[in-house]
Amino acid sequence: MRQGELLALQWRNVDLEGCELEVVGSLTGVRRADMEITSPKPSGPAEWRCRPRPVAALREHRRRQQEHRLVVGTEWVDRGLVFLDLSATSIARCHR
Secondary structure (H helix, E strand, C coil), rough: CCHHHHHEHHHHHEEEECCCEEEECCCCCCCCHCCCCCCCCCCCEEEEECCHHHHHHHHHHHHHHHHHHHHHHHHHHCCCECEECCCCCCCCCCCC
């Protein structure tokens, strides 16, 4: 998966029981104000089978995200994204 596809991943497209991910978008833009989720390359949605170790990591990540959501409370902006920055209000961006 490409970085932009990971950053656009939403929980509704993650099947932890069936070990599958559906890639339906890709994050584009460099500056936060310019970021948007667009159709993924090359030709649209794709499905990925997951292995046990990444599924376990995603389960743990989701658990920690839900705990953080309780701490943040009403300031939480729910976009359904798997990867958020520490403010839990926007998309996380990895720097190379």
